[in-house]
Amino acid sequence: MSGTNQERARAGVDQGWHARPVEEVVAELGSSLSHGLDGAEARRRLDQHGPNALTPRRKQGPLLRFLLQLHQPLIYILIAAGVVTLALGERVDASVIFGVVLVNAIVGFVQESKAVSAIEALARTLVAEATVLRNGEARRIPAAGIVPGDVVLLQSGDKVPADIRLAHAREPQIDESALTGESVPVPKQAEALGEDVVLADRRNMAYASSLVTYGQAKGVVVATGDHTEVGKISTLISTVEELKTPLARNIARFSHVLLVIILGLGTLTVGVGTSVRGQPWGEAFMAAVALAVAAIPEGLPAVVTIILAIGVSRMARRRAIIRKLPAVETLGSTTVICSDKTGTLTENQMTVRRVVAGGEPFEVCGGGYSPEGEISRGERAIGAHDAGEALYETLRCGVLCNDALVVEREGRWAVEGDPTEGALLVAARKLGLKRDEVVEAAPRLDSIPFESDRQYMATMHDAGPGAPRVVYLKGSVERTLARCSEALRADGSAGPVERERIVLAAEEMASTGLRVLAFARKALPADASQLDHADVAGGMTFLGLQGMIDPPRQEVIAAVRDCKSAGISVKMITGDHALTAAAIAREIGLTGEVDGDGALRAMTGRELEGCDDERLAEAANRVAVFARVTPEQKLRLVRALQASGHIVAMTGDGVNDAPALRQANIGVAMGLAGTEVAKEAADMVLTDDNFASIKAAVEEGRGVFDNLTKFIAWTLPTNLGEGLVILMAIVLGTQLPILPAQILWINMTTAVLLGMMLAFEPMEEDAMRRPPRDPDAPILNQPLVMRMGLVALMMLFSAFGLFFWMRRSGAGLAASTTVAVNAFVSIEMFYLLNCRSLTRSVLHLGLLSNRPLVLGLLGMAALQLVFTYAPVMNRLFHTAPIGWLEWLLILVAGALTWAVVGFEKWVRMRTGRTARSRGMAL
Numbered sequence: 001m002s003g004t005n006q007e008r009a010r011a012g013v014d015q016g017w018h019a020r021p022v023e024e025v026v027a028e029l030g031s032s033l034s035h036g037l038d039g040a041e042a043r044r045r046l047d048q049h050g051p052n053a054l055t056p057r058r059k060q061g062p063l064l065r066f067l068l069q070l071h072q073p074l075i076y077i078l079i080a081a082g083v084v085t086l087a088l089g090e091r092v093d094a095s096v097i098f099g100v101v102l103v104n105a106i107v108g109f110v111q112e113s114k115a116v117s118a119i120e121a122l123a124r125t126l127v128a129e130a131t132v133l134r135n136g137e138a139r140r141i142p143a144a145g146i147v148p149g150d151v152v153l154l155q156s157g158d159k160v161p162a163d164i165r166l167a168h169a170r171e172p173q174i175d176e177s178a179l180t181g182e183s184v185p186v187p188k189q190a191e192a193l194g195e196d197v198v199l200a201d202r203r204n205m206a207y208a209s210s211l212v213t214y215g216q217a218k219g220v221v222v223a224t225g226d227h228t229e230v231g232k233i234s235t236l237i238s239t240v241e242e243l244k245t246p247l248a249r250n251i252a253r254f255s256h257v258l259l260v261i262i263l264g265l266g267t268l269t270v271g272v273g274t275s276v277r278g279q280p281w282g283e284a285f286m287a288a289v290a291l292a293v294a295a296i297p298e299g300l301p302a303v304v305t306i307i308l309a310i311g312v313s314r315m316a317r318r319r320a321i322i323r324k325l326p327a328v329e330t331l332g333s334t335t336v337i338c339s340d341k342t343g344t345l346t347e348n349q350m351t352v353r354r355v356v357a358g359g360e361p362f363e364v365c366g367g368g369y370s371p372e373g374e375i376s377r378g379e380r381a382i383g384a385h386d387a388g389e390a391l392y393e394t395l396r397c398g399v400l401c402n403d404a405l406v407v408e409r410e411g412r413w414a415v416e417g418d419p420t421e422g423a424l425l426v427a428a429r430k431l432g433l434k435r436d437e438v439v440e441a442a443p444r445l446d447s448i449p450f451e452s453d454r455q456y457m458a459t460m461h462d463a464g465p466g467a468p469r470v471v472y473l474k475g476s477v478e479r480t481l482a483r484c485s486e487a488l489r490a491d492g493s494a495g496p497v498e499r500e501r502i503v504l505a506a507e508e509m510a511s512t513g514l515r516v517l518a519f520a521r522k523a524l525p526a527d528a529s530q531l532d533h534a535d536v537a538g539g540m541t542f543l544g545l546q547g548m549i550d551p552p553r554q555e556v557i558a559a560v561r562d563c564k565s566a567g568i569s570v571k572m573i574t575g576d577h578a579l580t581a582a583a584i585a586r587e588i589g590l591t592g593e594v595d596g597d598g599a600l601r602a603m604t605g606r607e608l609e610g611c612d613d614e615r616l617a618e619a620a621n622r623v624a625v626f627a628r629v630t631p632e633q634k635l636r637l638v639r640a641l642q643a644s645g646h647i648v649a650m651t652g653d654g655v656n657d658a659p660a661l662r663q664a665n666i667g668v669a670m671g672l673a674g675t676e677v678a679k680e681a682a683d684m685v686l687t688d689d690n691f692a693s694i695k696a697a698v699e700e701g702r703g704v705f706d707n708l709t710k711f712i713a714w715t716l717p718t719n720l721g722e723g724l725v726i727l728m729a730i731v732l733g734t735q736l737p738i739l740p741a742q743i744l745w746i747n748m749t750t751a752v753l754l755g756m757m758l759a760f761e762p763m764e765e766d767a768m769r770r771p772p773r774d775p776d777a778p779i780l781n782q783p784l785v786m787r788m789g790l791v792a793l794m795m796l797f798s799a800f801g802l803f804f805w806m807r808r809s810g811a812g813l814a815a816s817t818t819v820a821v822n823a824f825v826s827i828e829m830f831y832l833l834n835c836r837s838l839t840r841s842v843l844h845l846g847l848l849s850n851r852p853l854v855l856g857l858l859g860m861a862a863l864q865l866v867f868t869y870a871p872v873m874n875r876l877f878h879t880a881p882i883g884w885l886e887w888l889l890i891l892v893a894g895a896l897t898w899a900v901v902g903f904e905k906w907v908r909m910r911t912g913r914t915a916r917s918r919g920m921a922l
Contacts, residue, residue, distance in 0.1 A: 015028075016195055017165045017205065017222045018165070018192070018193045018197060018202040018204055018205050019192055019193055019194060019195040019197070020192055021192050022165060022166070022167045022190060022192070022204075022220070025165045025220060025222065026167070026220050029148055029149040029220055029221075029222065030149055031149040031150070031151060031220055032151070033151055033167050033168075033218065033220070034133075034136065035133065035135070035136045036132060036133025036134050036135070036136065036150060036151040037133075037134060037147070037149050037150055037151075038134070038135050039134055039135060041149075042134060042145070042147055042150065045147035045148065045149065046145060046147050049147060049148065049224070049225075050225060051144040051145065051225065052143055052144050052145065052146040052147070052161065052162055052224035052225050053144050053225055054225060054226060054230070054231055054234045055225070055226050055234075066105060070101070070105055079098075079101060129141065129142055129143055129161075130143050130146060130152055130158070130161035130162075131152065131153040131154075131158075132146060132150045132151060132152050132153070133150075133151040133152075133153070134150075138153060143161040143162070146161055146162050146221055146224055147221065147224060148221050148222060148223065148224060149220065149221060150162075150220070150221040151167075151218065151219070151220055151221075152164055152218070152219055152220075152221060153216075153217075153218055154172065154206065154212050154216065154217045154218070154219070155212060155215075155216045155217075156212055156213060156214050156215060156216070157211075157212065158211075158212045159209065159210070159211055159212075160174065160206045160207060160208055160209065160210045160211070160212065161208060161221075162208050162221045162222075162223060162224045162228060163205065163206070163207050163208055163221070163222050163223035163224075163227075163228045163229060164205065164206040164207075164219035164220065164221055164222065165204065165205060165219050165220050165222050166188055166189070166190045166204050166205065166206060166217050166218070166219040167190055167218050167219050167220060168190060168217065168218040168219075169188050169189050169190045169204075169215070169216075169217045170215050170216040170217065171187070171214065171215035171216075171449050171450055171451050172187070172188045172206075172212060172214065172215035172216060172217040173185035173186060173187050173188065173212070173213050173214040173215060173418070174186050174188055174206055174210050174211065174212050174213065175210060175211040175212075175213050176200070176207060176210045177342060177654060179207055179209065179210055179229060179230070179654060179655055179656050180199060180200040180575040180654075180656060184350065184418075184419050184420060184515075184550075185213045185214065185418060185419070186203065187203065187450075188203055188204065188206065188215075188217060189203050189204055189453065190204055190219075191204060192204065196606070198605055198606060198628055198630070199229065199630055200575050200628055200630075201628075206219060207228065207229045207230070208223075208228040208229065208230045208231075209230045209655060213417075213418070214417075214418065215449075230655060232631075232632075233631050233655055233656060233658060233659060236631060236632065236635055236658075236659035258295070258297075261295065262291075262295050265288075265291055265295065265723060265727065266288040266291060267288075268727070269284065269288040269291050269726075269727060269730055270284045270288050272730055272731055273288075273730055276731075277730065277733050291723055291726045291727060291730075295719050295720070295722070295723040297715050297716065297718075297719050297747070297751075303711055303715075303751055303752075303755055303756050303759075304708060304711075306756055306759060307704060307707055307708050307711065307756070307758075307759040308328045308329065308704065308708075310704075310759045310760065311328040311329075311700060311701070311703070311704035311759075312328055314700050314703075314704075315328065315684075315696075315697050315700045315701075318693060318696040318697065318700060319686060319687045319688045319690070319693045319696070320684055320685075320686055320687075320693050320694070320696065320697035320700075321671065321684065321685045321686075321687060322683070322684050323682065323683055323684060323685060327666050327683035327684055328700075328701055328704050329701065329704060329705050329708065330647065330665050330666045330683075330701070331649070331666055331684075331697050331698050331700070331701025331702075331704075332698070332701035332702040332703075332704060332705035332706075332772075332773070333647045333701075333705070333772055333773050334568060334647050334648070334649045334665070334666060334698055334701070334772060335567070335568060335569065335646045335647050335648075335772045336568065336569045336570075336571060336641050336646045336647070336648050336649070337563060337568060337569070337570050337571070337648075337649045337650075337651070337694060337698075338571045338572075338573050338634075338637065338638060338641070338648060338649070338650045338651070338660070338664070339570060339571070339572055339573070339650075339651045339691055339694075340572075340573065340574055340651050340652045340653060340654070340657060341550075341572055341574035341576055341580075341581055341584055342550060342574065342576060342653075343653050343670055343689055344651050344652075344653065344670060344689065344690075344691050345552055345553065345556050345572065345584060345588060345691050346550040346551060346552050346553065346584060347367050347368040347550060347551055347552075347553055348550060348689075349367070349368035349369050349413075349415075349419070349422075349423075349550065349551075350419040350420055350422060350423035350515075350548050350549070350550055351364075351366070351367050351368060351369075351423055351426070351548055351549065351550070351551045352364045352423050352424065352426070352427035352546050352547065352548045353514060353547055353548060353549055353551065354509055354514060354545075354546075354547040355375065355391060355394060355395070355427070355544060355545065355546050355547075356502075356505045356506075356509070356544055356545040356547075357388070357390035357391040357393075357394040357488075357490070357543060357544030357545070358388055358389070358390030358391065358488065358489050358490030358491075358544070359390075359489070359490070359498070359501070360377060360388075360390075360391075360490060361377075361505070362375050362376065362377050362382065362391060363375070363376050363377075364427055364430060366426075366430060367551045367553075367554070368413065368426075368551075369406050369413035369414060369415055369422055369423075369426055370413045370426070371406075371413070371426055371429040371430060373430045374430055375387075375391075375427075375430050375431050382431070383431070383432065384431050384432040384433070387431055388490035388491065388492075389488060389489075389490065389491060389492030390488045390489060390490045390492075390543060390544055391431070391490070391544065392431070392433075393488060393519075393521065393543050393544075394519050394543040394544030394545075394546065395424075395427060395428040395431055395433055395546075396428065396433060396438060396472075397472040397473075397474060397519040397520075397521060397543055398421075398424030398425070398427065398428055398474065398517075398519060398546060399424065399425060399428045399433055399435055399438045399439070400438060400439065400442055400444070400459055400461055400472050401457055401458065401459045401472040401473060401474045401519075402421045402424055402425060402435075403417055403418070403421060404416060404417030404418050404421035404422045404424075404425060405417060405422075405425075405435075406422050406425050406426060406429075406435075420515070420517070420548065423548045424474075424517075424546065424548075427546060427548075442461040442462060442463060442470065443461060443462050444459050444460070444461055445460045445461060445462055445469065445528075445529065445531075446459070446460045446529070446530050446531040447459040447460070447531065448531055448532070448533065448536070450475075454475075454479065454533070455475050455476040455478075455479045456473055456474065456475025456476070456479050456480060456536070457473070457474055457475065458471055458472065458473040458531060458535075458536045459471070459472055459531070460524065460528065460530075460531040460535075466526055467526060468523040468524060468525060468526050469523070469524040469525065469526060469528045470521060470522075470523060470524075471521060471522045471523075471524055471531065471535060471536060471540075472519070472520075472521050473519070473520045473521070473522075473536055473540060474517050474518070474519050474520075475517065475518060476517070476518065477502070477503065477506045477516055477517075477518045477545065480518035480519070480520050480540075480542070481497065481499055481502060481503070481518065481542065483520060483536055483537060483538055483539075483540045484497050484520050484540045484541065484542040485497065485538060485539050485540065485541075486541050486542070487502075487541065487542040487543075488521075488541050488542065488543050488544075494541060497542050502518075502542070502545070505545060506518070506545055506547075509545065509547035510547075510579070511579070512547075512583050513549055513579050513580040513581075513582065513583020513584060514547030514548060514549050514583075515547065515548050515549065515580075516545055516546070516547045517545070517546050517547075517548075518542070518544075518545055519542075519543040519544055519545070519546065520540040520541060520542050520543055521540065521541050521543055522535070522536065522539060522540040522541065549580065549583065549584070550580075550584075551584075551587075552584050552587050552588045553690060553691065553692070555690065555691075555692040556588050556690070556691045556692055557587075557588050557589055558692070559691055559692040559694070559695040560588050560589045560590065560691075561589060562695050562768055563695055563698070564589075564591075565768060565769055566698070566702075566768040566769065566770070566771070566772070567770070567771030567772050568698065568772060569624075570590055570624070571590070571592070571620075571623075571624050571625070571626070572584070572585050572590060572624065572625045572626065572627075573626045573629055573634050573637055573650075573660075574626070574627055574628075574629070575627075575628060575629060575630075575654075575656060576627060576628070577627060577628065578602040578604050578625075578627035578628060579602070580627075581602050581625050581626075581627040582599065582600050582601070582602040582625055582627070585600050585602070585624060585625045586599075586600050590624045590625065591624060592622065592623050592624025592625060593622050593623050593624070600624065600625060601623060601625065602623075602625040602626070602627045603619060603623045603625065603626050603627070604626075604627055604628045604629075605626075605627070605628045605629040605630055605633050606628070608626070608629065608633050608636070608637075609633075613640065613643075616636060616637070616640045617640040617641075617643055617644055619640075620637050620640040620641050620644070621641070621644055630656075631656040631657070631658075631659050631660070632659075634650075634652075634656070634657065634659070634660040635659045635660050635663055637660075638650055638660045638663045638664050639663060642663075642665070647665045647666075647772070648664045648665050648666075649664060649665065649666040649667075649668055649694065649698075650663070650664035650666075650667055650668065651668040651669075651670070651686075651691070651694065652667075652668075652669060652670070652678050652682075653669060653670035653678050653689070654678060655678070657669075657678050657681075658678055658680075658681040659681075661678060661681040661682045662681045666683050666684060667681055667682035667683045667684070668682055668683070668684045668685075668686060668694055668697075669681070669682035669684070669685045669686070670685070670686055670689040671685045671686050671687040671688070671689060672687070672688065672689045684697065695768075698768075699763065699767055699768050700763070702763070702767045702768070703761075703762075703763035703764070703767055705773070706761075706763070706764060706767065707758050707759050707761050709838065710758045710761065710835045710836065710837075710838060711755050711756075711758045711759070711835075713784060713787070713788070713835055713838060714754075714755055714758065714828070714831060714832055714835040715751065715755050716788050717787075717788045717789075717791035717792045717795065717831070718746065718747070718750070718792075718795070718824065718828055719747070720788060720789070720792040721791070721792040721793075721794075721795030721796055721799070721824065721827075722738065722743050722746070722747075722795075722824070724792055724793075724795075724796045725737055725738055725795070725796055725799050725800065725820075726738075728796065728800065735813065736817075737799050737800055737803035737816070737817060737820040738799060738817060738820050738821055738824065739817060739877075739878060741876075741877055741878070742817060742821050742877055742878070742879075745821070745867065745877055746821060746824055746825060746828075749860065749863060750825060750828050750860065753856045753859050753860040753863065754828060754829060754832050754856050754857070754860055755832075756856070757832075757850065757852045757853040757855075757856035757857075758832070758835065758836070758853070760850055760851075760852040760853065761836055761850050761853070762849055762850065764837065783908070787901065787904065790900065790901065790904065791827070791831055791897060791901065794827060794893070794896070794897045794900065795823075795824055795827050795897075798823045798824075798827060798893040798897075799820040799823050799824055800820075802816075802819045802820055802823050802886075802889060802890070802893070803816050803817070803819065803820045805889075806819050806886070812880060813878075814874070814878050814879055814880035815879075815880040815881070815882055817878065817879070818867075818868055818879040818880050818881075818882055819882055819886050819889075819890065821867070821879070822864055822868065822882075822886075822887075822890045823889075823890050823893045823894075825860065825864055826890045826891060826893055826894035827893055827894050827897045829857055829860060829861070829894055830894035830895055830897050830898035831894075831897055831898065831901060832853070832857070833898060834898060834901040834902060834905070836850065836853070839905065839908075839909070840905070841902055841905060841906070842902075867879060868880075868881060868882060869881050
């Protein structure tokens, strides 16, 4: 072998280790299974290839991350407003605006500081120490010191420190769920496999960060650090770009449009003032500055942040913790949810669903490790007294030929040991067979542990003084039937083994995604003290079959149905077997491409390997179930859906899910079973690991976005109306009906006391009955522009009309502007009621359904009285007290606006354009 190949091997470069004899692997790595590496060679390799650790990625410093919070068009506008206000000498107002900027930056910085720590969390999954052979001796060393070629000793409870080609295996089982999505621990062996075997089926490999749950093994390290499968995932995470949320994209577009409009109006103002009205340049420029102050929605960034924060609080109450604020809005526009299977759509608890004993089928209800549930034949529940000998013995065999325990901790049932064996204990408990009582009645004398090449486990028990010993065996259907010479009937008698019928029953169970185990027993002499393989080679009595699966959560079925009605497609992307995935998908109601038999098709990772980007995008849209997929393929599927224009939510709990979680528009991690890597990569964490909570979060997200839309639809006409008032005053050459300082007063107080109250608006009843909004829909489409223009014109005519009426009535300038300001606020208060729904009348909503809004209206009214009558406010804002007649006219202006907008809504509804008016969403 060339030196180059040896160096590549020792560097951990994948060379198809699973497909090569272990002797060849060891030789290529320059190691010895009996001796390991010597200390000098290990140090040389460590110096050459570096420690067994993931390379930390460069991160932005805290100062840069804080400054980047200001790098937003809307923030630029807000800063410009502050500068302009300061130039006008209004230091208090400028301080308020700059304070809003600072609060926004701090909120964004804090949110970002909690996020994007996936690489660090991934590094923490690597084990601290491991046992290796050095100079022929077993030593416990730091995992960071492991190098390619090291011989590692593994036993139950160990975390695998690196990628290892197994050389000797004593029934090891390794939990790889975090890496591959496999729902149960994987039995391992040492023989070479085919070259095209996918990662999840490489039974002769042990991968870094996985956990040994049973048995022992020895192997040679073939990859460390960044070259491990976990390291490759780390690299994938670091290459994923952060996506802008639909709201961020729309706000950015709106901000650019607003900038252009403000500059255009400012230029027009200066031009009209100097050319038409003959004003000095300085005076015309200050008028343009006043117009800019009027046109900028100063409260928008702060209120958007507050509305999103309120959405975060609402979602937390529904078991969805938001880690990144913009994710609240993204949920509302989700079009596809890509969900992992194990633990999200399912219980992540193996459960016996069917038993066949004595030739009869029995159904087992209940899910997970909770003993609640029953066994039934048809419609009739079965108890221990009428179970029949075959059913009773099949379940009893599952208890005695078993090394697991099922315990209750803090109200949750969990298994200690193999999940499959835990399922057998729970099934027996549903018939009244308690483990402790069964084990006490028949103590174990000896056992044959499960071996992957023999595919069975057997135990010998004491059946009482003078009674024959009883041997119970469980294993694969094929290996168990080969040892049986008779079968137990329901009445307890023995008969011939109907092999074809039993195999057919097992195949039928397997076709529905069940994992099937067969059970048998045999009597040995009363003086037998040891059990060996020869004792169970033949002459056994077949007892029955038990079929189990990790069942779907019951609430998931309703959640999937709700998603469909909301126009959201649900897809399953899992590392588990295709048959199991398709069975669960059918049960929860997923819809997608079917095969020739009409069954839901599950596309495998091997099929995806041959797909180019175009074919992959087609498959991603067409197929609902993807099984046996790798982390890279999960990432490709998410990108393919995004390339088709979808807003993708991706769920996951394992290390293998982290790259796709980062790539998705909204990454959703499991809070209970999820790894820290998945949680750190996600935008949202579910505290109950339940898909139904995703549906609830989407529902809340839609409500949040509706309220954002309502606020923007409410606030923009005010800015437009203020700008029109100033522009009209310049064109007509009259005094300003509203002064710049008064404009700032209107914008800042109404945004907080009125606009922000829309954040508390209850969700509209059709939120989950309409399709997802188009994320690229413009912020200012025709219906919204028309309504904005209508309200702005009402403000313009009301303010100017009342201002001129006051002046002609002999009122002073201060009193006249006070009336104009109050007219603006009155119209905003009445228009706020219109904005509680963009399509329906407020009369259908009920005024008290949003109590904060009522309090806001009362608070704003009280504040305007202070603004009008308090001497200090008269001095600061150049206002003056007014009489009851003026207040009556002010209220008429507001009520008239409310009636006009209400009539406009009614007209749209009557003409059948209500659906198009919903396009007013961002």
